[in-house]
Amino acid sequence: MTFSPELEARFAKLLKSYPPGRTRSAVVPMLLYAQDEVGCVSQELIEEVARRCGVTTLQVDEVIGYYSMLHRKPLGKYHVQVCTNIACQALGGEELYEHASRTLGLGNKEATPDGLISLEEVECMGACSWAPAIQINYDFHHLVTPERFDRLIEALRDGSYGKKAS
Amino acid sequence: MRYNEPSPLEVRVISQRFDLPNSASIDTYLANEGYVAIKKALDMTPEAIIEELKRSSLRGRGGAGFPTGMKWSFVPRNTGKPTYVICNSDESEPGTCKDRLLMENDPHQLIEGMMIAAWTIKSNKGYIFIRGEYRYLIEIVDRAIAEAYERGYLGKNLFGSGWDFDLYTHTGAGAYECGEESALLESLEGRRGVPRLKPPFPAVVGAFQSPTILNNCETFASVPVIIRNGGIWFAELGTPRNGGTRLVCVSGHVNKPGVYELPMGFPVMRLINEVCGGMRNGKKLKAVIPGGSSAPVLRAEECENLPYDYDSLAKLKTMAGSGGLVVLDEDTDIVAVALRTIKFYAHESCGWCIPCREGTTWLKKILTRFHEGGGQKSDIDLIGDLADNMLGRTFCALGDAAAMPTTGFITKFRDEFEAYLKKSQTTAPVPELVNI
Numbered sequence: 368m369t370f371s372p373e374l375e376a377r378f379a380k381l382l383k384s385y386p387p388g389r390t391r392s393a394v395v396p397m398l399l400y401a402q403d404e405v406g407c408v409s410q411e412l413i414e415e416v417a418r419r420c421g422v423t424t425l426q427v428d429e430v431i432g433y434y435s436m437l438h439r440k441p442l443g444k445y446h447v448q449v450c451t452n453i454a455c456q457a458l459g460g461e462e463l464y465e466h467a468s469r470t471l472g473l474g475n476k477e478a479t480p481d482g483l484i485s486l487e488e489v490e491c492m493g494a495c496s497w498a499p500a501i502q503i504n505y506d507f508h509h510l511v512t513p514e515r516f517d518r519l520i521e522a523l524r525d526g527s528y529g530k531k532a533s
Numbered sequence: 534m535r536y537n538e539p540s541p542l543e544v545r546v547i548s549q550r551f552d553l554p555n556s557a558s559i560d561t562y563l564a565n566e567g568y569v570a571i572k573k574a575l576d577m578t579p580e581a582i583i584e585e586l587k588r589s590s591l592r593g594r595g596g597a598g599f600p601t602g603m604k605w606s607f608v609p610r611n612t613g614k615p616t617y618v619i620c621n622s623d624e625s626e627p628g629t630c631k632d633r634l635l636m637e638n639d640p641h642q643l644i645e646g647m648m649i650a651a652w653t654i655k656s657n658k659g660y661i662f663i664r665g666e667y668r669y670l671i672e673i674v675d676r677a678i679a680e681a682y683e684r685g686y687l688g689k690n691l692f693g694s695g696w697d698f699d700l701y702t703h704t705g706a707g708a709y710e711c712g713e714e715s716a717l718l719e720s721l722e723g724r725r726g727v728p729r730l731k732p733p734f735p736a737v738v739g740a741f742q743s744p745t746i747l748n749n750c751e752t753f754a755s756v757p758v759i760i761r762n763g764g765i766w767f768a769e770l771g772t773p774r775n776g777g778t779r780l781v782c783v784s785g786h787v788n789k790p791g792v793y794e795l796p797m798g799f800p801v802m803r804l805i806n807e808v809c810g811g812m813r814n815g816k817k818l819k820a821v822i823p824g825g826s827s828a829p830v831l832r833a834e835e836c837e838n839l840p841y842d843y844d845s846l847a848k849l850k851t852m853a854g855s856g857g858l859v860v861l862d863e864d865t866d867i868v869a870v871a872l873r874t875i876k877f878y879a880h881e882s883c884g885w886c887i888p889c890r891e892g893t894t895w896l897k898k899i900l901t902r903f904h905e906g907g908g909q910k911s912d913i914d915l916i917g918d919l920a921d922n923m924l925g926r927t928f929c930a931l932g933d934a935a936a937m938p939t940t941g942f943i944t945k946f947r948d949e950f951e952a953y954l955k956k957s958q959t960t961a962p963v964p965e966l967v968n969i
Contacts (some may be wrong), residue, residue, distance in 0.1 A: 384660075384701040384703070386658065386741055389722070389741055390702070391722060391724075392721060392722055392723045392724035393723065395704070395706050395720065395723060396703060396704045397706070398706065399665055399704055399706045400704075403683060406942065420723070422723070424722075429724075429725060430723070430725055433708060433725040433726065433883070434665070434705070434706035434707050434708050434726075435706075435707035435708065436665045436666070436706045436707035437706050437707070447556060447692075451873065452627045452826070452861050452873065452877055453627050453628065453822065453826055453859050453870055453873055453874060453877075454627060454628050454784035454785060454857075456869070456870070456873050457784065457785040457860075457861060457865065457870075458784075458785070458786075461873075482852040484717065488875055490625075490627070490709065490880060490881065491626070491627035491628070491629075491709075491826075491877070492666050493624050493625070493629065493630045493632075493633050493664070493666065493667065494630055494711060495627065495628050495629065495630045495782055495784035495790075495857060495859070496536070496537060496630055496783060496784050496790045496791045496792050497536050497537065497630075497790070498784055498790070499790075502666065505666070505668040505669060506669075507669075509536060524808050
């Protein structure tokens with residue numbers, strides 16, 4: 368597989384980060400960083416990471432089901448993650464997730480047919496004091512009301528998202 | 534960024550640089566007492582450094598509250614093996630959002646704390662394990678590490694001492710369990726993050742089978758100021774055996790939720806009423822979950838005159854844990870909170886130990902039925918019995934972390950559970966437990 372020069376540089380740095388003979392340590396970071404670039408953890412990627420880290424494909428395969436951020440199938444271009452854990456729950460996180468599900472027409476871990484947006488109900492993301500919170504890919508959005516959520520989705524759809532991130 | 538307004542009641546020690554321009558840069562750090570402590574530590578013996586930490590009564594800020602100086606003293610010397618320093622920035626305990634601020638606003642303080650740990654045990658390698666969701670922080674911390682290398686604060690022969698220290702970030706990929714130290718080490722080594730049987734503890738057999746200092750991010754971040762100003766100075770900020778300040782994360786039904794740095798022992802009701810501007814919409818306080826979602830809930834009346842520190846909360850059979858307080862008002866449905874809490878633990882149980890895997894699943898099923906109005910009279914005691922049977926019967930603390938709050942909800946708010954039962958007697962079909 369070929370990756371961007373930035374990702375290759377990241378891989379090279381990763382493989383040098385661990386003690387001699389411990390390149391298995393790079394498996395999880397490599398999978399996550401690569402997934403961000405290629406969209407999901409494919410069989411091809413598993414084999415590539417196994418080869419680069421000097422481990423068996425099974426040793427790569429077995430971690431994928433464990434880590435909730437690793438996905439075997441592509442998510443939407445924008446993965447919208449709504450926290451409903453207790454701090455967010457107290458301030459309307461569950462209602463926000465229901466709102467998201469209804470307005471996007473998506474269930475948990477589903478994507479729109481055009482592949483633009485996917486939705487996930489997630490556990491605590493570390494934004495409890497600024498709840499309710501969502502993440503769009505890796506961007507945090509705090510104090511999200513249903514109205515603000517709608518504006519964010521609109522920005523995803525018209526391509527203006529990220530030009531003025533909050 | 535701080536994301537919330539500071540409070541005048543704060544005592545800013547580890548957050549003192551948060552509001553400075555370019556607070557994450559090495560220049561800002563150096564201009565504000567940065568890397569002074571490591572230079573001081575280089576002239577100290579390991580015993581003297583550990584003694585200073587013991588005097589500070591700094592205790593682990595991740596959850597367990599174990600004395601940091603003692604933890605460092607457990608690392609054996611001269612085993613012939615390399616040693617490691619690992620920072621737990623996997624911050625995933627519901628209610629907790631402080632390590633994020635420490636890495637975002639002052640990454641060099643964390644780096645310096647880890648350097649002091651590394652110098653103490655003559656370690657040459659360290660890793661900062663950052664949860665996968667905090668990708669933007671990996672970029673910030675990586676930049677800080679690169680700056681430190683450029684200026685000679687990391688790398689070979691530091692300050693002419695002949696000692697080398699390399700530091701790296703390592704990303705998680707979504708797993709609460711990896712916040713448990715031995716599971717974190719499994720994850721660092723490229724495996725599923727399941728816990729190890731202890732002893733041996735990580736101090737003796739940790740990363741890569743070698744002696745390891747493993748602390749929470751805030752714990753490391755507290756070390757430079759202790760070395761700079763002395764352990765006694767730090768200890769006196771707090772209460773006896775509960776030294777210093779800590780970043781307290783307040784969420785829920787208060788007017789000004791936020792992360793605030795407060796001295797240990799700060800009264801919980803002053804925190805709610807003065808630091809956080811009181812309850813939202815003038816509602817009454819019903820309950821406080823005092824130390825992340827694993828901490829058993831407190832009723833409002835228990836929070837009167839309650840100092841926020843490890844020992845005071847332990848007396849009430851709960852804990853200060855990770856420093857996350859979830860404040861709940863009179864309108865809160867406690868059964869719904871209990872259900873959401875156990876759903877989380879059921880989702881995050883790694884499945885390694887049967888009492889946790891099965892216990893969290895069955896608690897979730899029973900609480901789901903209860904919440905939907907199909908509760909049975911025997912369920913309340915059944916929930917308590919199940920939780921009791923998980924306690925202390927698992928490799929790691931996740932089983933306890935799920936059982937303790939569950940027991941807390943049904944003992945402290947049994948009246949609410951009983952009221953749910955009365956409601957459910959009037960509703961017709963009882964959902965099947967097996968089908969939930």
